[in-house]
Amino acid sequence: NAGVTQTPKFQVLKTGQSMTLQCAQDMNHNSMYWYRQDPGMGLRLIYYSASEGTTDKGEVPNGYNVSRLNKREFSLRLESAAPSQTSVYFCASSPGLVSYEQYFGPGTRLTVT
């Protein structure tokens, strides 16, 4: 099993450009998450999907949109990138929402100039 995979690994965007970060899991998990990690800030939840067909905002959703394409895939879209969105983005999945640990992908390092 590959676990949680993310593409791309690295990306450089100019301010105003758009892009979609892809995430897929092969563990048949119901719940999926997108986080951003900034130095000294820990991880902050952007959006999550409790199950296929549902999505909810996390702590820092502004400037992002998500799509739960099917049970396996959960994408994050930046419609108009800003320098403040320079960060490392992690996707994660878990069997359910509450008592389960999350499994993380390797991350996407995004720089917006």
Place this chain on the structure above:
Amino acid sequence: AQSVAQPEDQVNVAEGNPLTVKCTYSVSGNPYLFWYVQYPNRGLQFLLKYITGDNLVKGSYGFEAEFNKSQTSFHLKKPSALVSDSALYFCAVRDGRGSTLGRLYFGRGTQLTVWP
């Protein structure tokens, strides 16, 4: 509001000595507590969790954590540190109820360095 505090940005310990990484939390309901480890340029890996039951939780790689409800703490411990334990450690908490049910709140992380 839910929150997690890791009061130490860095912890340094000699190999073979015991280590403690501190974590305190705040939730409005019953806490669900987690510890994760992150090695350089990698995603987070799960170490252990407390949901209910015994206050001493054992996890991967010889780590354990003690849940203390009165002190709202969940400190990570290991009896004998290894150089390979050097990494960034995150504590996280989830509230077991309410409108933010699905959210996991992370601390800012503690960099553990174990020197030979």
